[in-house]
Amino acid sequence: MSQNYYDFDDYLDEPLLLRSSSSSTSPSKFKHSKKYLVLFAVMLTIFLLQMSLFKKSYQTEVPKFVENPKFLGAKNIAECVREYNKIIDFNTPENVDKVYPHHIKVLGALGDSITAGALSMIDDTRHVEFSFISGNEPIEKQISIYSILQHLRPENSTLLNYNFAQPGATSEDLMRQATYLASKIETRKQDWKIITIFIGTNDVGNLGLGFAPPIGSEKFRKNIENCLDYIEQMLPNTIVMLIGLPKPQLFLEARSLWIENKRARSKSSQKALDDLLESYQKVLYDLQEKYSKDRKKFSVVVQPFITEYNIIFTDDKGKPSKIFYSDDIFHPSKLGHSIMAKHLWINIFEPVGKKTTNATLGDFSHSIQCISKDNSLIRTPNNSFNK
Numbered sequence: 424m425s426q427n428y429y430d431f432d433d434y435l436d437e438p439l440l441l442r443s444s445s446s447s448t449s450p451s452k453f454k455h456s457k458k459y460l461v462l463f464a465v466m467l468t469i470f471l472l473q474m475s476l477f478k479k480s481y482q483t484e485v486p487k488f489v490e491n492p493k494f495l496g497a498k499n500i501a502e503c504v505r506e507y508n509k510i511i512d513f514n515t516p517e518n519v520d521k522v523y524p525h526h527i528k529v530l531g532a533l534g535d536s537i538t539a540g541a542l543s544m545i546d547d548t549r550h551v552e553f554s555f556i557s558g559n560e561p562i563e564k565q566i567s568i569y570s571i572l573q574h575l576r577p578e579n580s581t582l583l584n585y586n587f588a589q590p591g592a593t594s595e596d597l598m599r600q601a602t603y604l605a606s607k608i609e610t611r612k613q614d615w616k617i618i619t620i621f622i623g624t625n626d627v628g629n630l631g632l633g634f635a636p637p638i639g640s641e642k643f644r645k646n647i648e649n650c651l652d653y654i655e656q657m658l659p660n661t662i663v664m665l666i667g668l669p670k671p672q673l674f675l676e677a678r679s680l681w682i683e684n685k686r687a688r689s690k691s692s693q694k695a696l697d698d699l700l701e702s703y704q705k706v707l708y709d710l711q712e713k714y715s716k717d718r719k720k721f722s723v724v725v726q727p728f729i730t731e732y733n734i735i736f737t738d739d740k741g742k743p744s745k746i747f748y749s750d751d752i753f754h755p756s757k758l759g760h761s762i763m764a765k766h767l768w769i770n771i772f773e774p775v776g777k778k779t780t781n782a783t784l785g786d787f788s789h790s791i792q793c794i795s796k797d798n799s800l801i802r803t804p805n806n807s808f809n810k
């Protein structure tokens with residue numbers, strides 16, 4: 424939430440801006456195990472000594488984190504790959520309305536802390552490696568749009584993955600993020616791209632969890648429009664997915680719903696927040712409409728899978744649950760990201776106007792929707808009819 428946690432420059436790490444999460448143990452590591460054992464014992468002693476000396480400060484400085492006991496993976500991925508392989512063609516489509524998942528060569532993400540994967544693990548830094556868009560964990564344990572596409576792509580093609588979302592970002596910051604993205608992929612003009620934008624949670628300012636005055640819907644529109652114009656010009660052959668804004672109950676107010684079982688604000692400021700979010704939502708749909716006209720290389724589509732989810736996250740037994748959230752009961756946990764990815768994936772292939780708006784997030788079955796000939800076209804406003 425807070426501004427400028429992270430210097431923008433650390434975005435420039437190549438190629439994926441990933442912090443490695445788990446180190447695999449290779450057999451060679453055991454060769455020197457005795458030496459390591461001694462070293463380990465010494466380090467442990469030093470560590471314990473420090474712990475006892477500085478117990479208090481240690482406890483206050485390191486955030487407590489309990490790993491979620493559950494995970495959500497796509498255990499049916501092999502089946503999906505088999506099914507999808509039957510339809511792979513090696514032609515590059517000329518028209519944005521004829522793009523299938525295996526045509527995508529670049530995946531980009533712009534947005535705020537949610538898209539950045541912040542707080543999804545032990546610390547509050549970005550964790551783009553767990554983000555519902557760009558995550559790159561093994562897909563049997565964690566789902567993301569990137570990891571699904573990675574499995575579906577032809578063996579001899581590549582998929583670039585850039586996440587420039589930034590904690591604290593508002594629509595004001597989108598242009599800067601888009602500029603970074605363009606600087607990375609400006610040579611990939613010919614390749615088909617999906618760029619996801621999820622912004623607005625911080626735009627509500629002090630009507631939400633921030634301190635700044637809210638950004639009005641006209642300004643919100645202008646900011647996103649500028650960004651879309653820029654992307655269209657700099658990065659043609661792109662489908663932009665605008666993630667429809669969730670009701671405050673899912674993220675912004677989850678904490679108060681969990682702790683006090685009520686929404687966070689007084690009646691009047693509650694209404695102001697709801698109205699503002701609704702006006703943002705209208706902007707997103709207006710922009711979808713605007714950019715769906717007379718274009719063959721660019722399209723904008725709203726993915727509304729959580730827009731009507733007007734309660735705190737509720738599990739498969741119908742009970743409100745914290746497992747979707749990180750410790751702050753606001754940002755999604757690693758598991759929460761996996762849940763979002765699973766349901767966003769379904770949205771992508773639903774025709775505009777018939778998309779799910781209140782996804783059953785509590786559906787924990789370890790499978791993703793497999794796609795085949797009939798349901799694998801990436802839906803744009805202009806290919807959603809007569810199909």
Ligand SMILES: *[C@@H]1O[C@H](CO)[C@@H](O)[C@H](O)[C@H]1NC(C)=O
Nearest residue numbers: 512513514577578579580581
């Ligand atoms: C990948 O393989 C297919 C089938 O062998 C071929 O038609 C296509 O040109 C190849 N693509 C690239 C980028 O090498």
Ligand SMILES: *[C@@H]1O[C@H](CO)[C@@H](O)[C@H](O)[C@H]1NC(C)=O
Nearest residue numbers: 520715716717718719805806
């Ligand atoms: C919409 O799609 C149809 C065919 O699917 C195409 O003929 C038409 O040109 C497209 N319209 C625009 C505005 O791109």
Ligand SMILES: *[C@@H]1O[C@H](CO)[C@@H](O)[C@H](O)[C@H]1NC(C)=O
Nearest residue numbers: 731732733734737781783784
């Ligand atoms: C969305 O689904 C939840 C249950 O998952 C339900 O409680 C809620 O009322 C639904 N929202 C709307 C707007 O229908």
